[in-house]
Amino acid sequence: MNKLMGFLETNVMPTAHKIGSQRHLLSIRNGILATLPLTIIGSFFVILLNFPINGYDEFIADFRPVLDIPFRFTVGAMALYASFGVAYALAGHYKLDQLSAGLLSVLAFLITSIVPVQVTAPVEGVIGAGRWLSISSLSAQSLFGAIVTSLITVEIFRFFIKRDIRIKLPDSVPPMVANSFTALIPTFFVIIIFWVIRHILQFDINSTITLLISPLKDLLVGNSLLGGLVTIFLIVLFWSLGIHGPAIMGPIIRPMWDASILENMEVFAQTGDAYNLPTLFTEQFIQWFVWIGGAGSTLALVVLFMFSKSVFLKDLGRLSFLPGLFNINEPIIFGAPIVMNPILIIPFMLAPMVNCVIAYTFFQFGWIPMIMAKLPFTVPAPIAAIISTDWTIMAGVLVILNFFVSLAIYFPFFKMFEKQQLAQENAEV
Known part of the structure; x- marks a missing residue:
């Protein structure tokens, strides 16, 4: 085990750090994360439109078109917001004017994603x-196009600024005005x-x-158990090495995660049927049914620590319980530590994978x-699981079951680690 950890630390960690710090990937992650408030609030309106109560649909029928508007302009236009966010983040890395870069990116995205529809007869x-624009072109189906056009737009902008190909104004001109003229030539070429x-x-x-990445998306974020x-394995592997797993995987997989949950939300908003949605392995599936207490399903370990004979483990468990209840587990990961710990790494990697198989089985049998909703990650898992599966009590039962499995x-x-810790404490005494 020590040889394996040494090999991973020597050969995997440097590559992981390079991936995690690559400016384009970081910009994708940060730009999409900036849209999180919009998707969360949009999720609440999806829930509001589809309460599983008899007669509720008839009750809101007259108000549905109005109640649907917040969803359409948050989740339904997510690619538009992402195009600005990604460009803004990348321009910050290059020390360019971020506002101009973001606006140019939105312009490029609209040009490439929307073909105006001519309506000849009202x-x-x-x-x-007249000529109309379809808002559906701004939704999750265009998210990957928005990301690519944003990156290209900023590189075009940078090309002209780096070579000083721009309209220069006297220093006495206010910066906002000067920046606007600086962006004129890049805007024309974009x-x-x-x-x-x-x-x-x-x-x-x-x-x-979308066609090129669909095989990878179908594998990692589709409906494949593998x-x-x-x-899950890659995320907990990076955590085991002391690297923030989602920070490394996020730039690659987060656009797929976000596109998938947005697709689920859009389909559910149209059909009201949560049993027949496009994607099972969304980020929320892992969050609520696999990461119980955080990556590695560590809430179970926190509870075991709370009743430990070791003073250190008992204190750490008590300190980590409240954060763990709200899915924040850095205290236990770095406090125990789990990082580079050959005893605790094994269940840290094994428990979430077993949880995944159990949860997958429940979903496959239609239980x-x-x-169909995206809730803040700090919502306790049983509550979030019930709400995000269209108020299904069995989802909360599954979370509790997986907790006891973990x-x-x-x-x-834990007993092996506790024995080791007790021996250390006794030696110190």
Whole structure:
């Protein structure tokens, strides 16, 4: 085990650090994370539109078009917001004007994602004659296109600024005005480049990118048990080495996670059927049914520590319980520590994978509907699981079941670690 940890520390950690600090990947992660308040609030409106109460649909029927608006302009336009966020973050890495970069990115995204619809004859009470833009083109289906156009736009912007190809104004001109003129030439070229690509050459960037990454997305974030286990294994592996697992995997998998939960939310908003949604292995599936108390299902270990004979472990367990209840487990990961600990790493990696298999079985048998809402990660797992599966009590039961399974897996390793800790404490005394 020590040889394995040494090998991972020598060969895996440097590569993981490089991936985690790569500016484009960091910008993707940070830009999409910036949209989190919108998706969470949008989720509440999905829930509001679909309470599982008899007669509720008839009760809100007259208000549904109005109640649906917040969802459409949060979750339903998520790619638009992500395009600004990713460009803003990347421009910050390059020390460029972030506001100009964000606006240019939104411009590029709109040019590449939306083809105006010409309505020649008005439909009374529905739509008038003229040119219309489809809001569906701004949703999760265009998220990957938004990310790519944002990265390209900032690189174009940087190309001109780095070579000092810009309109310069005297130093006496206010910075906001000067920045606007600085962006004039890059804006012209951004428009020309993306206009030619999408509307002259008829090349759809978003569709092409979606097609290229669909095999990876189907594996890691689709409905494959293997893909779910691979994702979980990689995250806990990085945590075991002292690296923030989601920070490394996030730039790669977070766009897929977000696109998947947004697709689920959109389908559920249209059908009201949570049993037939596109994706099972969303981030929320892992959050509520696998990470009970945080990555590695550590709430079970916290509870065991609370009743330990070791003074240190008992104190650490008590200090870690409240954060763990709200899915924050850095105190136990770095306090025990679990990091680089050959005894605790084994159940830390094993428990969530067993939980994943159990949860997958429940969903496959149709005992629990699929996840249709995105709640804050700090909501206690049983409550969040019930709400995000369309108020299904069995989801909360599954969380409790997986907690006790984790408890059983951690127990023998906890006893070994406790024995080791007691011997150390007695030696110190």
